[in-house]
Amino acid sequence: MRTRFAPSPTGYMHIGNLRTALYEYLIAKSNGGKFILRIEDTDQERYVEGAMDAIFNTLEMTGIKYDEGPYVGGDYGPYIQSERLHLYKKYAQELVDKGEAYYCFCTKERLDSLKKSAAELGDALNYDRHCFYLDKEEVEKNLRNNVPHVIRQKMPTEGTTTFHDVVYGDITIENKTLEDQVLLKSDGYPTYNFANVVDDHLMKITHVVRGNEYLSSTPKYNLLYSAFGWEIPTYIHLPPVMKDQHTKLSKRHGDASFQDLVERGYLPKAILNYIALLGWSPKDTEEIFTLEELEKSFNLDGLSKSPAIFDIEKLTWMNGEHIRRMDLDEFYDVARPYIEKGTNSSLTEEQMKKIAGLIQKRTEVLTEIPGKISFFAELPDYDIQIYVHKKMKTDLENSLTYLKEGFDYLKEAQDFTSNSLYEGIKELAAKLGCKNSQILWPMRTALSGVEVSPGGATEIAEILGKEESLKRMEYGISKLGG
Numbered sequence: 001m002r003t004r005f006a007p008s009p010t011g012y013m014h015i016g017n018l019r020t021a022l023y024e025y026l027i028a029k030s031n032g033g034k035f036i037l038r039i040e041d042t043d044q045e046r047y048v049e050g051a052m053d054a055i056f057n058t059l060e061m062t063g064i065k066y067d068e069g070p071y072v073g074g075d076y077g078p079y080i081q082s083e084r085l086h087l088y089k090k091y092a093q094e095l096v097d098k099g100e101a102y103y104c105f106c107t108k109e110r111l112d113s114l115k116k117s118a119a120e121l122g123d124a125l126n127y128d129r130h131c132f133y134l135d136k137e138e139v140e141k142n143l144r145n146n147v148p149h150v151i152r153q154k155m156p157t158e159g160t161t162t163f164h165d166v167v168y169g170d171i172t173i174e175n176k177t178l179e180d181q182v183l184l185k186s187d188g189y190p191t192y193n194f195a196n197v198v199d200d201h202l203m204k205i206t207h208v209v210r211g212n213e214y215l216s217s218t219p220k221y222n223l224l225y226s227a228f229g230w231e232i233p234t235y236i237h238l239p240p241v242m243k244d245q246h247t248k249l250s251k252r253h254g255d256a257s258f259q260d261l262v263e264r265g266y267l268p269k270a271i272l273n274y275i276a277l278l279g280w281s282p283k284d285t286e287e288i289f290t291l292e293e294l295e296k297s298f299n300l301d302g303l304s305k306s307p308a309i310f311d312i313e314k315l316t317w318m319n320g321e322h323i324r325r326m327d328l329d330e331f332y333d334v335a336r337p338y339i340e341k342g343t344n345s346s347l348t349e350e351q352m353k354k355i356a357g358l359i360q361k362r363t364e365v366l367t368e369i370p371g372k373i374s375f376f377a378e379l380p381d382y383d384i385q386i387y388v389h390k391k392m393k394t395d396l397e398n399s400l401t402y403l404k405e406g407f408d409y410l411k412e413a414q415d416f417t418s419n420s421l422y423e424g425i426k427e428l429a430a431k432l433g434c435k436n437s438q439i440l441w442p443m444r445t446a447l448s449g450v451e452v453s454p455g456g457a458t459e460i461a462e463i464l465g466k467e468e469s470l471k472r473m474e475y476g477i478s479k480l481g482g
């Protein structure tokens, strides 16, 4: 089994594209096959600088490794279409020789006027086959005189063409609706419609996976395969990824690309997991998958033809799940830049790692981190009303009393680890006859200066260290009038 991802370097890697790459990869890998990357850069006008790097980077970040492709090589290269022009020329010529294609010398003006009249008549076909009827001598004379030309495929005018798609089933079209499409353009570049067939054949692709916008062109590809006498691959066309019931997800409309999502704090592996489920359902109810797990579970039966809607909330939840499943070192690696950002790189490595431990279970997207932990670097200005908490049974008065008690205890504490401090405070509460929370809440508030903090009083105290903790508590005491 051989599949290929064949992106055109025309901009960002959008979500639908990445899903296609993922499914191609999974189809190959779940069957012990090979996954190939081919760059389709024959449309020079749509080429965007840097887009090729976006493709390579995205695949690398997501762990979708290709077995053959640019830079890694393989037996069927080159894998960049602009380096294969000689091949398209040769095969287009072969079709001309076979009588399956013909030279067309029509000028742009002529084609434009045909298009206009076809539109006026509501005709589906634009081209009138004028050049198909040229005699041999005239064609040769034109070629000798370098008259600009294209090569067009000669379509059958009668009958139907039927093909099978794994997702959509059998599809039949009337041949008379097919235009004599251009295979080779006047600049010597192939059209996508021609190049994809030549390359899929030469690269021995067995399963062609792509967006369903190519469904209607597939009969044309099959006619090309037949004209050459080549075997037709298995087709798997995918429904679009939607923004809502009616609109497709599209970068052009400002919808997030893979790179945008990463910048918004989503993990590549969570994005991959989420998009795997946009159009494919696993056999059981498990939803969290790593790429390796997907390689084992993926199967074609789970593909659906109904369009899937991209739901950022579901992705957010899934991102949190992936974060929770990481071990601390892995989480620290991804969280560290955000911790540094939130604390202006003012903390030690040990402190940052402890913060990572504190926030891991409470983080859904990485970009939430800086805002949640900035109090570690600097105590924010706060309103004393945040000491008052109904459930913790604290008011301004008892907060002051117990904060002082907590301060005295911390000052004497030998072991400044969270667990030991916590045990000590519990004993203190028992001695004073108050609730644990009546000491812990005011301490937490004084130490953090925020209403909601990741971690409780003793965890925060451990990270801040004795000196800073005492300083903040002293300030709290003075704020409360003590």
Ligand code: GLU
Pocket (backbone or CB within 6 Å): 005, 006, 007, 008, 040, 196, 209, 210, 211
């Ligand atoms: N270059 C085409 C695209 O980016 C690929 C379509 C295909 O996979 O055949 O849409």
